[in-house]
Amino acid sequence: MVRLHLHLLSDSTGETLENIAKAALAQYDDVETVRHFWPMVRTEMHLDRILQEIAQNPGLVIFTLVNPATRAALENRCRALGLPTVAPLDPVNDALSMLLGQQAKARPGRQHVLDAAYFARVDAIQFTIAHDDGIAHEDWEEADIVLAGVSRSSKTPTSIYLANRGFKTANIPIVVESPPPRFLFELKNPLVVGLTTSADRLIQVRRNRLLSLNQAAETDYVDQDAVSREIAFARRMFADNGWPVIDVTRRSIEETAAAIIALVNERRGQAPRATGE
Numbered sequence: 001m002v003r004l005h006l007h008l009l010s011d012s013t014g015e016t017l018e019n020i021a022k023a024a025l026a027q028y029d030d031v032e033t034v035r036h037f038w039p040m041v042r043t044e045m046h047l048d049r050i051l052q053e054i055a056q057n058p059g060l061v062i063f064t065l066v067n068p069a070t071r072a073a074l075e076n077r078c079r080a081l082g083l084p085t086v087a088p089l090d091p092v093n094d095a096l097s098m099l100l101g102q103q104a105k106a107r108p109g110r111q112h113v114l115d116a117a118y119f120a121r122v123d124a125i126q127f128t129i130a131h132d133d134g135i136a137h138e139d140w141e142e143a144d145i146v147l148a149g150v151s152r153s154s155k156t157p158t159s160i161y162l163a164n165r166g167f168k169t170a171n172i173p174i175v176v177e178s179p180p181p182r183f184l185f186e187l188k189n190p191l192v193v194g195l196t197t198s199a200d201r202l203i204q205v206r207r208n209r210l211l212s213l214n215q216a217a218e219t220d221y222v223d224q225d226a227v228s229r230e231i232a233f234a235r236r237m238f239a240d241n242g243w244p245v246i247d248v249t250r251r252s253i254e255e256t257a258a259a260i261i262a263l264v265n266e267r268r269g270q271a272p273r274a275t276g277e
Contacts, residue, residue: 005059007036009050009074014039017064020088034059041065044073051077061085066104121166128163131170132156137181140170141189145260147171148180149195150234151221152205154248154256158195161257167264174234185241191264194238194245195256199228201249 010017014037025033036057038050047070054061061078063085065071078085093104130136140146144167147155155171162169172180206222220226238245244263248256
């Protein structure tokens with residue numbers, strides 16, 4: 001097991017930097033990472049305090065600092081300490097500057113400006129929370145996406161993720177004993193997507209759910225035959241209505257959402273949707 005001190009310095013919230021570091025670290029095994037996170041670094045006085053801890057815990061320094069003086073101070077001190085530094089956005093900014101014929105404005109946190117895309121995401125999140133688990137189906141025509149699937153097929157977390165990408169998303173459980181409202185089959189605006197999974201995986205997830213609620217572990221809810229019939233019922237419904245189907249058995253929430261967004265863009269005949277991130 002390798003122990004690594006990872007110092008992340010940002011002049012904004014650091015969300016972009018955290019995602020970059022997370023994606024890179026996922027490619028390595030047997031690494032114990034001690035993460036030191038420093039957001040809103042905008043003065044050299046603040047940087048001086050941070051550099052003291054970096055010196056005490058040497059490791060890799062990754063930063064997104066746009067102020068030239070603050071950046072130079074960090075790079076010079078790390079160079080003196082013999083520590084590597086990485087500015088992951090530099091290659092992107094260099095390429096954009098060359099293609100656009102202009103220099104970056106060096107404005108920290110510019111991606112978090114409260115623009116129209118931001119308010120669209122807030123609106124999408126509010127809509128999605130208010131239309132979880134089949135609630136308020138009379139408003140579904142306002143949705144961008146409606147997810148349908150049996151219980152515990154990742155409908156809610158996928159809906160929330162899509163909402164954070166700016167898509168108004170409703171979801172409804174498919175229950176054999178309680179068919180969905182007729183309104184679901186008459187929708188024109190939203191893309192209805194069926195989520196399915198393997199019976200074995202679904203039973204495992206449901207058993208864990210029952211255990212967390214201290215409920216009986218042996219019911220039709222986790223019976224192999226009953227669950228198989230439930231999944232088959234839902235798949236027939238998806239097929240009968242021509243809805244696209246995504247198998248979430250081996251997909252993460254992010255992968256499922258990406259597949260759904262691709263379907264939405266394909267339906268609209270457009271390039272991947274910008275989300276203001």
